[in-house]
Amino acid sequence: MNPKNYLSPERQREITEELESLRTSGRKDVAERLKAAKELGDLSENSDYHEAREEQARLETRIAELEEILRHAVIVRRSESVGTVRVGSNVKVKKNGEKLGYTIVGSSESRPAEGLISNESPVGQALLGKKPGDSVKVRTPGGEVEYEILSIE
Numbered sequence: 040m041n042p043k044n045y046l047s048p049e050r051q052r053e054i055t056e057e058l059e060s061l062r063t064s065g066r067k068d069v070a071e072r073l074k075a076a077k078e079l080g081d082l083s084e085n086s087d088y089h090e091a092r093e094e095q096a097r098l099e100t101r102i103a104e105l106e107e108i109l110r111h112a113v114i115v116r117r118s119e120s121v122g123t124v125r126v127g128s129n130v131k132v133k134k135n136g137e138k139l140g141y142t143i144v145g146s147s148e149s150r151p152a153e154g155l156i157s158n159e160s161p162v163g164q165a166l167l168g169k170k171p172g173d174s175v176k177v178r179t180p181g182g183e184v185e186y187e188i189l190s191i192e
Contacts, residue, residue: 043113045126045145045158051114054147058105061098069095108147115145122191124166126158129192132166134184143167162186 046054069091076088115127124130130141141156143166149157156163165175166188174187 042111043145044108044111044147045115046108046112047127047144047148048114048116050145050148051109051112054105054108058102058109061102061105065098065102069098113145122170124169124188124191126167130166131189131192133187133189138189141166 072091073088073095076082076085076091079085079087082088113126124143126143126145128143130143132139132141139154141154141162143158143163144155146157146159149155149160151160158164158167161177161179165177166186169175169188171188171190174185176183176185
C-alpha cells in the first residue's frame with residue numbers, strides 16, 4: 040500500500056506544471072539529443088549518445104516519481120481550526136520557554152528551516168491530533184524535548 044502524499048493546492052500545481060514540462064519539452068529535448076548523437080555514427084563509443092540515454096533515464100524516472108506523488112495525493116486546504124492539529128494546521132508551540140510556529144505539511148513540502156514540518160517527522164507525528172494546552176514529548180538525537188501547544192490556526 041502506498042502512503043498518502045499530503046499536498047497544498049500550490050504544491051499540487053507546481054508538481055503538475057513540472058510534470059507537464061517534462062512530458063513535453065523535456066522529452067522533446069532528449070529525443071533531439073538522441074537523434075543528433077545517432078547521426079554521429081558508431082554508438083558503442085559515442086559519449087553524446089550515452090549521455091543522452093542517461094538523461095532520458097533520469098527524465099523518465101522523474102516523470103514516474105511525479106506521477107506517483109499525484110496518484111496518491113491528498114489535497115489539503117487551509118481551513119478554520121477544527122480544534123486539533125492536522126495536516127495543514129499552523130501550530131504555535133512553546134519549547135524550552137521559546138515560542139515557535141510550525142505548519143504541518145506533507146513530506147514533499149517539508150522545509151524545517153522555514154517552519155514547514157512534515158506530518159511524518161517525529162515532531163509532526165507527535166503534534167497530530169493534539170489540542171491547545173496539550174504537551175507532547177519528542178525523542179530527538181539530542182534527547183527528549185517537550186512541546187506545549189499554545190494555539191492552532
